[in-house]
Amino acid sequence: MRKISVFFVILFSFTVGVFATKVLTVYTYSSFIAGVGKQVAPVFEKLYDCKINFVSIDSGSLVARLILERSHPEADVVVGLSQSQLPQVFKENLLEGYKPTDIASVVNTSFLIDPQYRAIPFDYGALAIDYNLKTVKNPPQTFEALLDPQYAHSLVIEDPRTSTTGLDFLLWTIGLYGNNWQTYWRKLTPTIKTVTGGWDSAFQMIEDGEARMMVSFATDEAYNYYYYKGSDIGVTIPNGEAYVMVEYAGIVRGTKEYDLSKDFINFMLSKDFQMAIPLNQWMYPVTDVPLPDVFIDHAPKITKTVSVSIDQISTSLSKWIAEWSSIIIK
Amino acid sequence: MPAIIFMAGAYILPMIFLALYTSSIGGKLSVFNTLNIHIFTFTFYQAMLSTVMAIAIGLPGAYLLGKTKFKFKGIFTALSTVPFVMPSISMTLGFITFFGHSGILNSYFLWPIFHVRFEPLFTLLGVVMGNAFYNFPLTMIIVGAAFSMLDPVYSEAARIDGASRFKSFVFVELPILLPSIAAAALLTFIYCFMSFTVVLVIGGAQFSTVEVQIYMYLTTLLDFRGALGLTMIQLLFIAFFASLFTFIRRSAGTFSQEISESYSKFPVWGTFYILLISILIFGPILSQVFSGFWNFQNSTFTFEWFRKLFSGEMNAYIGNSVLFAIVWTIIFSTATAILTVVLSITSAHIIQKLKLPIFDALFTSSLAISPVTLAFGYIVLQNYIPLSFPLEIIPIYTVLSFPIGLQTLLSGWERFPKEIDEAASMDGANWLQKTLKVRIPILRPQIISTFFFAFAISMGEMGATLVLYNPEFPTISVSAYKLFSSMHVPEAQALGSILTISTFLVFYALERPILKDN
Numbered sequence: 116m117r118k119i120s121v122f123f124v125i126l127f128s129f130t131v132g133v134f135a136t137k138v139l140t141v142y143t144y145s146s147f148i149a150g151v152g153k154q155v156a157p158v159f160e161k162l163y164d165c166k167i168n169f170v171s172i173d174s175g176s177l178v179a180r181l182i183l184e185r186s187h188p189e190a191d192v193v194v195g196l197s198q199s200q201l202p203q204v205f206k207e208n209l210l211e212g213y214k215p216t217d218i219a220s221v222v223n224t225s226f227l228i229d230p231q232y233r234a235i236p237f238d239y240g241a242l243a244i245d246y247n248l249k250t251v252k253n254p255p256q257t258f259e260a261l262l263d264p265q266y267a268h269s270l271v272i273e274d275p276r277t278s279t280t281g282l283d284f285l286l287w288t289i290g291l292y293g294n295n296w297q298t299y300w301r302k303l304t305p306t307i308k309t310v311t312g313g314w315d316s317a318f319q320m321i322e323d324g325e326a327r328m329m330v331s332f333a334t335d336e337a338y339n340y341y342y343y344k345g346s347d348i349g350v351t352i353p354n355g356e357a358y359v360m361v362e363y364a365g366i367v368r369g370t371k372e373y374d375l376s377k378d379f380i381n382f383m384l385s386k387d388f389q390m391a392i393p394l395n396q397w398m399y400p401v402t403d404v405p406l407p408d409v410f411i412d413h414a415p416k417i418t419k420t421v422s423v424s425i426d427q428i429s430t431s432l433s434k435w436i437a438e439w440s441s442i443i444i445k
Numbered sequence: 446m447p448a449i450i451f452m453a454g455a456y457i458l459p460m461i462f463l464a465l466y467t468s469s470i471g472g473k474l475s476v477f478n479t480l481n482i483h484i485f486t487f488t489f490y491q492a493m494l495s496t497v498m499a500i501a502i503g504l505p506g507a508y509l510l511g512k513t514k515f516k517f518k519g520i521f522t523a524l525s526t527v528p529f530v531m532p533s534i535s536m537t538l539g540f541i542t543f544f545g546h547s548g549i550l551n552s553y554f555l556w557p558i559f560h561v562r563f564e565p566l567f568t569l570l571g572v573v574m575g576n577a578f579y580n581f582p583l584t585m586i587i588v589g590a591a592f593s594m595l596d597p598v599y600s601e602a603a604r605i606d607g608a609s610r611f612k613s614f615v616f617v618e619l620p621i622l623l624p625s626i627a628a629a630a631l632l633t634f635i636y637c638f639m640s641f642t643v644v645l646v647i648g649g650a651q652f653s654t655v656e657v658q659i660y661m662y663l664t665t666l667l668d669f670r671g672a673l674g675l676t677m678i679q680l681l682f683i684a685f686f687a688s689l690f691t692f693i694r695r696s697a698g699t700f701s702q703e704i705s706e707s708y709s710k711f712p713v714w715g716t717f718y719i720l721l722i723s724i725l726i727f728g729p730i731l732s733q734v735f736s737g738f739w740n741f742q743n744s745t746f747t748f749e750w751f752r753k754l755f756s757g758e759m760n761a762y763i764g765n766s767v768l769f770a771i772v773w774t775i776i777f778s779t780a781t782a783i784l785t786v787v788l789s790i791t792s793a794h795i796i797q798k799l800k801l802p803i804f805d806a807l808f809t810s811s812l813a814i815s816p817v818t819l820a821f822g823y824i825v826l827q828n829y830i831p832l833s834f835p836l837e838i839i840p841i842y843t844v845l846s847f848p849i850g851l852q853t854l855l856s857g858w859e860r861f862p863k864e865i866d867e868a869a870s871m872d873g874a875n876w877l878q879k880t881l882k883v884r885i886p887i888l889r890p891q892i893i894s895t896f897f898f899a900f901a902i903s904m905g906e907m908g909a910t911l912v913l914y915n916p917e918f919p920t921i922s923v924s925a926y927k928l929f930s931s932m933h934v935p936e937a938q939a940l941g942s943i944l945t946i947s948t949f950l951v952f953y954a955l956e957r958p959i960l961k962d963n
Contacts, residue, residue, distance in 0.1 A: 445651060
């Protein structure tokens with residue numbers, strides 16, 4: 116037994132000696148790795164003489180994983196937390212605070228929700244209603260218009276219990292209607308065709324013509340123009356007041372690579388990184404970098420926004436979901 | 446007993462770790478509210494309806510499978526088992542493209558010919574149909590295997606005594622088949638009770654089950670206590686149900702008998718049955734396969750999606766190459782199937798021999814813990830034991846497959862002709878000889894069914910796989926999910942088609958020996 120452990124110690128020190136490169140373990144969702152990650156990782160690795168080890172975690176279980184691993188953290192940095200997840204992340208004290216040197220480059224200061232800088236915004240998007248251009252001739256321009264009988268049984272939404280898109284849509288209506296959101300939802304039920312478990316099944320239904328409208332993202336049309344040179348779906352942001360989904364990154368408490376993690380957080384606000392956001396993430400960069408043409412031509416400009424404060428989410432989320440469930444589940 | 450050791454290590458240990466972890470967090474348990482009670486009641490209700498429907502669809506099939514010969518029997522059996530493995534997202538599309546408002550059934554048959562539409566989607570009927578569609582193969586295969594062992598002398602005797610065909614079925618054959626029907630019904634009930642995606646996709650959130658609530662506590666609210674609390678209630682309930690079924694089976698008695706190799710004439714209703722199943726069950730499967738070859742944009746046949754899938758363009762989204770996904774899926778599934786078969790044969794034999802029905806109920810109710818919850822248990826376990834993705838996934842798949850294997854083999858051992866075993870012992874056969882020469886050949890239909898199901902469950906599993914996933918060891922179902930969620934719907938369809946076709950081929954090759962022709 117002893118011999119074996121001695122052997123391993125020698126082997127280990129040998130390995131470390133030869134490959135002295137530091138490794139930064141980043142937990143994130145798979146499309147981030149495939150897009151931005153693939154594009155900018157080499158830049159960072161060269162700049163800081165290290166390796167990035169991206170670990171793909173389904174966004175549904177990302178925070179749960181951090182909580183369950185808290186005593187033995189595997190990750191150094193986590194990328195892709197949504198604002199609805201932050202209350203839990205802060206409550207569980209999962210992240211280390213760090214103020215990036217370039218924090219002033221973040222254009223929209225309302226994204227900086229944490230005075231301790233535990234969560235740093237790196238991109239944002241907006242929810243929208245996607246509609247089939249063939250079957251919906253005059254898309255709803257307001258949330259009240261969505262209640263019109265002409266849209267009866269045509270909107271697919273996602274379940275806030277199982278889908279972040281669904282949760283964000285619920286928060287959008289709460290942001291707009293305040294305490295009256297339940298009244299609005301009761302009136303909205305005739306418009307809803309079905310509530311899917313996730314964004315993907317809803318997207319399928321609009322793709323194959325089963326549904327006429329769905330809750331999705333503002334950049335969907337631009338995406339179609341970019342990849343297919345045309346689009347059979349249009350997007351509308353009712354009321355013109357977008358619910359903005361900000362994505363955050365943070366340093367995992369207990370990391371052994373704190374300095375490298377700080378470098379990575381700084382790097383996320385750099386021009387290289389931010390320029391890679393639009394065409395990979397189909398989100399908007401948080402700093403002032405030029406947008407690609409397809410965004411200018413086919414994505415709605417987000418001017419007015421609606422939000423729900425993180426404190427409110429923290430205290431009321433489970434109550435809201437329960438109330439939502441009792442409206443939808445009869 | 447190897448099964449106890451295995452289940453203790455692979456199933457109970459991670460759950461204990463999760464429970465310990467959960468109890469270390471403070472907070473109150475808040476699962477008893479009107480909403481959860483309502484959802485619980487509905488879950489039970491839809492599971493009952495679905496079980497009845499699945500058995501009603503499965504029984505005639507079991508008869509045809511076990512007792513008759515017909516053209517395309519192999520294809521029929523293999524195809525009907527495919528729903529069991531279809532990744533739920535593929536199944537969604539199959540169901541929608543077939544039964545949807547503008548689906549194949551309505552647009553090309555019902556509306557043009559009869560001017561009616563049949564729209565089961567987003568209704569209770571749809572949910573029940575979906576569950577039955579998923580689970581009727583359990584009845585068909587498990588009861589079918591029992592039918593094939595049914596000796597015709599009993600019913601012939603009854604017929605000679607003047608009983609009608611129907612009467613002889615109800616009073617003579619049905620009681621003999623009861624253990625296998627009970628086994629199939631129990632499994633079907635548990636699966637329908639645990640139904641997650643089928644219900645969400647076909648019915649929508651208004652029909653959601655307890656599992657959806659558990660998933661919400663785990664991922665959205667991160668309330669592990671809530672999740673575990675609800676899981677425990679579910680577990681107790683299922684355990685109660687499983688014991689009830691075991692009791693029913695005990696009291697039905699066991700029939701040890703000669704092995705028969707007889708076949709009946711193919712009945713007239715058989716043709717109608719096969720036709721109906723072909724429409725209801727194979728419709729969605731075929732439209733799913735078809736969609737991998739179809740360009741919905743300009744309605745043309747195409748290999749483009751397959752080309753893209755294998756060209757490497759999609760690798761970034763999957764995190765690896767599709768070929769690896771296929772290879773690893775086959776490796777995981779085969780390993781799981783072998784492990785499940787070995788565990789099931791031995792433990793079913795011991796349970797049967799030592800009369801330990803309590804273990805039967807206990808093991809079967811392990812199905813009441815969802816793959817996702819189990820995977821969370823493994824994450825906690827990883828903190829203390831060096832475990833990682835490919836190593837832990839086979840035990841997880843085996844935990845998920847074991848109850849089916851156990852039920853299938855129990856129903857085999859219960860009717861195992863002990864005389865043959867004893868005769869072999871008297872002739873001086875040792876344990877190994879008996880096992881290889883007598884037991885395995887006699888139990889072959891059950892062994893192959895078990896292999897079948899374990900293989901299928903591993904191929905289609907996504908809940909646990911997604912939580913613990915490591916793209917270095919990709920699987921087909923998770924790859925399809927990743928393609929779907931990165932908006933590569935056509936390529937995901939193509940991958941779904943591959944899964945469906947390859948499952949079909951594996952089953953087709955495998956189940957030939959079930960329909961043994963001596």
